[in-house]
Amino acid sequence: MLQLILFWFKIKSAKAARKILSSEFKKDEVEAILKVYWSRYKVLRRDIEKQPTFGGTVMDHLAGMSTAFYNELTERGISDAKTTQYFYDIAWKVYKIMGRFSWDLTRLKYKNNPKRLAYATELFRTFPFNSPSYKWKNIPQPDDDVRFNCEKCPVAEYFKGKGLSEFCVNTWCALDFPLAKMWNAKLERNNSIAGGANVCDFKWKPNN
Numbered sequence: 150m151l152q153l154i155l156f157w158f159k160i161k162s163a164k165a166a167r168k169i170l171s172s173e174f175k176k177d178e179v180e181a182i183l184k185v186y187w188s189r190y191k192v193l194r195r196d197i198e199k200q201p202t203f204g205g206t207v208m209d210h211l212a213g214m215s216t217a218f219y220n221e222l223t224e225r226g227i228s229d230a231k232t233t234q235y236f237y238d239i240a241w242k243v244y245k246i247m248g249r250f251s252w253d254l255t256r257l258k259y260k261n262n263p264k265r266l267a268y269a270t271e272l273f274r275t276f277p278f279n280s281p282s283y284k285w286k287n288i289p290q291p292d293d294d295v296r297f298n299c300e301k302c303p304v305a306e307y308f309k310g311k312g313l314s315e316f317c318v319n320t321w322c323a324l325d326f327p328l329a330k331m332w333n334a335k336l337e338r339n340n341s342i343a344g345g346a347n348v349c350d351f352k353w354k355p356n357n
Contacts, residue, residue, distance in 0.1 A: 154207055158214070158243065159187065165216075165242035169235055180234060181256040190208050198305075205282025206231035212307040215240070218349075219316055227315075237320045241327060247269040248328045263293035263336055263355040270295055270353060299305050305342040330355075 170179045185278050186279035193213040200206040215236065251272045266286040274285055274297075279290035284301035322341050328338035336356045340346035 150308050151203070151210070153324060155210055155214075158211060160245065161243045162214070162239060165239040168237045168242075182225070185338050186214075186217045186221040189218065189221055190214045193217055197239065200282040200303055202282040204279045206278030207277050208282075209307050212304045214312050214318075215316075215320070216308070216313060219313060227277050233316055233319050235317075237323060240320060241324055245331060248331050252332050262333055262357075263295075266293075266332055266353055266355045267295045269332050270297070270351075293355050294357075295351075295353040297351050299342065299351065300347070302342045302349065314343050314345070322349075326350075 166183060167179055170182065174182065180334070193216060194210060194257055195215050197206075197209050200209060218236055218239075219232055222235065223229060226330055251269050252265070254272060255268045259265045259268060274283070276279075278299075282301075282303050283299060286298045288296040288298065290296050304321060305314070305317060308314050308321075318341060322338075322343055324334050325338070332353075334354045335356065337352040337354065338350055340347045345347075
C-alpha cells in the first residue's frame with residue numbers, strides 16, 4: 150500500500166513539476182531533474198524509519214521526496230528562494246487534490262459551513278496526519294472557530310534533521326493557508342514546530 154501511495158504522489162508531482170519547471174528548463178532538463186531527484190529519494194528512504202501510524206510513515210517518505218527535490222535543484226545552482234518557490238507551486242497542485250477530496254466528503258454529511266470545516270480538519274487528522282505519529286490537542290471555542298495545537302510533527306522533525314526547517318516552514322507549513330481558503334475559511338497560525346516553537350497553533354475561522 151505504501152508503494153502505491155508513493156507512486157501516486159510520484160506521478161502527480163512529476164506532472165506538476167513538468168508544468169512548473171518548463172518556464173526555466175528545457176524538456177530534457179526537466180526529465181533529467183525528475184530522474185535524478187527520484188534516485189536521490191531512493192537513497193534517502195533507506196534511513197526513513199517506520200512511524201507508529203501508516204499516515205505518519207507516508208508523510209515522512211514525502212518529506213524525503215521533498216528533500217531530494219530540494220537537493221537536486223540547489224546543487225544545480227538554483228537559489229534557495231527559487232527552489233522553495235518551485236517546490237511550493239508543485240506541492241500545492243498535489244496538496245489541493247487531497248484538500249478538495251476531503252472538502253467534497255464533508256458535503257455528504259453537513260451543509261453548514263462551520264460544521265464542514267470542523268469535519269474537514271478532523272478528516273485530515275484521521276489520515277494522514279493521525280496520532281500517535283502526530284500529537285493533537287483540541288482547544289474548545291465559544292464560537293464556530295476550530296482551534297487545536299499540534300504538539301508533535303514527524304515531518305518537522307525530519308526536516309530539522311536535514312537542516313531544512315526553513316524550507317519546511319515556507320513550503321509544507323505554508324500550504325495550510327491556501328488549503329484554508331479552499332475550505333471557505335481563514336487560517337491563523339502564529340507558531341510552528343518547524344519554525345522553532347513547541348507547538349503549531351491552528352485557528353481556523355469559517356467564512357460566513
